[in-house]
Amino acid sequence: MTMTTLMTPATVSTVPGLAVPAYTDPAPTPLRETKTLTMGKAINEGLRQAMLDDPRVVLLGEDIGALGGVFRVTSDLLAQFGARRVIDTPLAESAIIGTAVGLAYRGYRPVCEIQFDGFIFPGFDQIVSQVAKFHYRTQGAVRMPITIRVPFGGGIGAAEHHSESPEAYFTHTSGLRVIAVSNAQDAYSLIRQAIASDDPVLYFEPKRRYHVKGEVVPELGTPMDQAVIVRPGTDVTLLAYGALVSTARDAALAALDEGVSIEVIDLRSLSPVDYAVVEASVQKTGRLVVTHEAAQSGGLGGEIIATVTERCFSYLEAAPVRVTGFDVPYPPAKLESHHLPDLDRILDGVDRVMGRR
Amino acid sequence: MIDSSLQPVQLLSLDGERMPRPDFDSWVEDLDGAALLALYRDMVVVRRLDTEATALQRQGELGLWPPLLGQEAAQVGSARALRSDDFAFPSYRENAVAYCRGVKLTDIVKVWRGNAQSGWDPYTVNLATPAIIIGAQTLHATGWALGAQRDEVDSVAIAYFGDGATSEGDVNEAMVFAASFQAPVVFFCQNNHWAISEPVGVQAHRNIADRAPGFGIPSLRVDGNDVIAVLAATRIALDRARTGGGPTFVEAVTYRMGPHTTADDPTRYRDPAELAAWKTRDPLLRLHRLLTSLGEITPEVEEATAALADAAAVELRAGCIGMPDPEPLSVFDHVYVTPNATLERQRTDYAGYLTSFGGAEQSGAEQNGKA
Numbered sequence: 001m002t003m004t005t006l007m008t009p010a011t012v013s014t015v016p017g018l019a020v021p022a023y024t025d026p027a028p029t030p031l032r033e034t035k036t037l038t039m040g041k042a043i044n045e046g047l048r049q050a051m052l053d054d055p056r057v058v059l060l061g062e063d064i065g066a067l068g069g070v071f072r073v074t075s076d077l078l079a080q081f082g083a084r085r086v087i088d089t090p091l092a093e094s095a096i097i098g099t100a101v102g103l104a105y106r107g108y109r110p111v112c113e114i115q116f117d118g119f120i121f122p123g124f125d126q127i128v129s130q131v132a133k134f135h136y137r138t139q140g141a142v143r144m145p146i147t148i149r150v151p152f153g154g155g156i157g158a159a160e161h162h163s164e165s166p167e168a169y170f171t172h173t174s175g176l177r178v179i180a181v182s183n184a185q186d187a188y189s190l191i192r193q194a195i196a197s198d199d200p201v202l203y204f205e206p207k208r209r210y211h212v213k214g215e216v217v218p219e220l221g222t223p224m225d226q227a228v229i230v231r232p233g234t235d236v237t238l239l240a241y242g243a244l245v246s247t248a249r250d251a252a253l254a255a256l257d258e259g260v261s262i263e264v265i266d267l268r269s270l271s272p273v274d275y276a277v278v279e280a281s282v283q284k285t286g287r288l289v290v291t292h293e294a295a296q297s298g299g300l301g302g303e304i305i306a307t308v309t310e311r312c313f314s315y316l317e318a319a320p321v322r323v324t325g326f327d328v329p330y331p332p333a334k335l336e337s338h339h340l341p342d343l344d345r346i347l348d349g350v351d352r353v354m355g356r357r
Numbered sequence: 358m359i360d361s362s363l364q365p366v367q368l369l370s371l372d373g374e375r376m377p378r379p380d381f382d383s384w385v386e387d388l389d390g391a392a393l394l395a396l397y398r399d400m401v402v403v404r405r406l407d408t409e410a411t412a413l414q415r416q417g418e419l420g421l422w423p424p425l426l427g428q429e430a431a432q433v434g435s436a437r438a439l440r441s442d443d444f445a446f447p448s449y450r451e452n453a454v455a456y457c458r459g460v461k462l463t464d465i466v467k468v469w470r471g472n473a474q475s476g477w478d479p480y481t482v483n484l485a486t487p488a489i490i491i492g493a494q495t496l497h498a499t500g501w502a503l504g505a506q507r508d509e510v511d512s513v514a515i516a517y518f519g520d521g522a523t524s525e526g527d528v529n530e531a532m533v534f535a536a537s538f539q540a541p542v543v544f545f546c547q548n549n550h551w552a553i554s555e556p557v558g559v560q561a562h563r564n565i566a567d568r569a570p571g572f573g574i575p576s577l578r579v580d581g582n583d584v585i586a587v588l589a590a591t592r593i594a595l596d597r598a599r600t601g602g603g604p605t606f607v608e609a610v611t612y613r614m615g616p617h618t619t620a621d622d623p624t625r626y627r628d629p630a631e632l633a634a635w636k637t638r639d640p641l642l643r644l645h646r647l648l649t650s651l652g653e654i655t656p657e658v659e660e661a662t663a664a665l666a667d668a669a670a671v672e673l674r675a676g677c678i679g680m681p682d683p684e685p686l687s688v689f690d691h692v693y694v695t696p697n698a699t700l701e702r703q704r705t706d707y708a709g710y711l712t713s714f715g716g717a718e719q720s721g722a723e724q725n726g727k728a
């Protein structure tokens with residue numbers, strides 16, 4: 001009996017291949033002048049500009065094509081750049097990251113969208129064991145200019161796995177750069193910087209700020225590894241990133257009524273931390289409060305406080321304070337207001353560092 | 358034992374007779390006596406290198422070594438099917454593939470001596486750094502293939518992995534992606550029957566090759582100890598990928614005759630009778646028989662081949678022992694492309710710490726030697 005040597009699939013499914021969907025509208029004009037945009041749209045414009053700047057930039061993710069992503073951040077990019085560069089992937093996070101590694105090996109600059117913070121863990125091994133280590137492993141021969149976009153944080157009343165803050169897993173991983181944006185301008189500028197970076201970047205987008213508008217100048221702006229003082233002050237240094245920057249500014253305004261001057265710093269880069277800006281501020285104020293939505297134990301706040309204490313001990317007037325999410329799994333929506341730091345809890349932390357309670 | 362409903366494709370019998378198969382023969386028509394002898398020479402050399410590396414480990418010169426004994430045909434046959442612009446993504450046991458790709462002998466053992474996490478620059482030989490995380494490299498191969506597809510070149514990626522890896526999610530995800538996008542990638546599975554102590558039956562209840570068609574990927578099952586069949590199968594798979602046919606899965610049925618690594622002890626879990634049975638299927642033995650019948654093997658050829666292998670072993674040993682230790686402060690090198698202030702501070706602090714022991718004129722390497 002002769003056997004078929006090549007075992008062929010029983011049915012060969014229709015392959016989407018590289019077909020480009022019908023393209024009707026003229027290509028949207030990239031951002032050329034200052035405009036008021038939502039944060040989500042600002043990222044979209046930043047992605048568009050990065051793709052125009054460099055033909056090696058490709059996007060990979062679930063539902064990023066015709067739908068434009070579940071948050072519409074990649075809207076219209078498929079129509080403009082085609083399916084070769086905007087790739088709707090099968091539902092497999094490890095493969096989204098792992099194929100990005102292979103594309104980077106070939107000189108591409110992949111931008112991966114992880115649909116929600118809590119969905120990143122199936123891709124965790126490829127991020128930690130491969131993306132982060134390749135440049136070190138190969139003594140600089142192989143670069144991983146991969147950007148991994150992650151909508152993160154809570155406050156949107158979502159189901160489980162849709163409100164998490166997993167940034168500390170990545171700040172603990174050498175070889176990765178980690179940034180979190182807080183406003184439309186940074187969202188635009190930093191996505192372009194992240195994509196242009198020759199190091200892999202985790203780019204965290206605070207999803208409850210997607211629809212908040214801000215003025216966007218089409219420039220690269222402040223380098224992404226720099227922290228920015230968003231409100232100067234003299235009594236307390238308050239560090240925040242992502243969605244909590246806005247809450248921290250509100251807290252600073254409220255504290256003025258009680259005669260406390262808070263310096264609010266938007267950290268922007270979570271790895272590396274811009275200690276030059278942080279230390280200078282703490283040396284001025286003598287008091288430090290760090291706030292984040294992520295759980296306290298093993299979180300970024302503890303690391304920053306430890307470092308500042310090592311370097312600025314003699315400047316400190318009081319023990320630094322953390323205002324963070326509790327050490328609990330992200331709670332159900334009806335409980336999240338108790339978990340997330342808000343204006344009052346930040347002010348409570350300020351009171352503690354001021355010795356007022 | 359090979360227990361299969363679909364017997365692996367064989368072009369060379371255990372007695373060294375060329376077995377005709379119309380659907381495969383055309384792919385290996387070019388194999389004249391000289392070409393067969395070249396394959397034989399590769400296999401003899403890599404076996405000799407493997408033996409030498411095991412000895413170096415036993416003598417404390419290598420921290421660990423993963424022997425490939427028994428898998429010479431699977432590795433040489435597939436690697437010799439590749440073009441130089443194809444890109445191979447190996448696991449840690451593909452040292453014969455590394456040899457065929459032109460990796461310097463000393464560089465093959467660099468990782469196992471603990472001097473670096475990668476022995477070579479992947480771009481110089483189009484061979485990725487070996488993946489230690491099981492199956493992870495199949496995704497890298499698929500991604501590289503997606504890049505080649507976008508670049509509109511006919512280069513092909515080949516992913517090497519074992520039977521154990523087929524249980525990993527990454528390998529299955531790689532097949533989904535490769536099928537969906539018809540990526541020009543070859544999945545080359547060396548079923549060597551053992552994943553450390555776990556027999557292949559723990560990983561697969563049916564032939565591994567049977568799985569791929571379920572993903573929409575055609576598969577081939579070949580005798581992995583038959584270098585001619587392996588070469589033919591890999592050429593078929595590469596040709597499909599090159600001409601827009603998409604991914605192919607090749608299961609090369611072979612046997613890990615040695616331990617998983619030098620730290621392993623197969624006598625604790627493996628029946629000696631099984632090993633004895635596989636020795637009769639030795640990949641070198643049957644090619645030697647064919648070459649003898651073709652009159653290619655003469656005492657002079659035997660002598661020259663042995664001398665070549667010995668010279669390679671001498672080079673490997675000398676290179677291994679002569680390898681300088683890395684500079685202590687190189688521990689900080691290449692973590693990032695962009696300078697990182699936090700890490701630079703640690704480097705400066707540690708450099709100061711090292712200097713504090715023996716004065717500024719003493720180098721870090723000397724410090725390390727004293728420590």
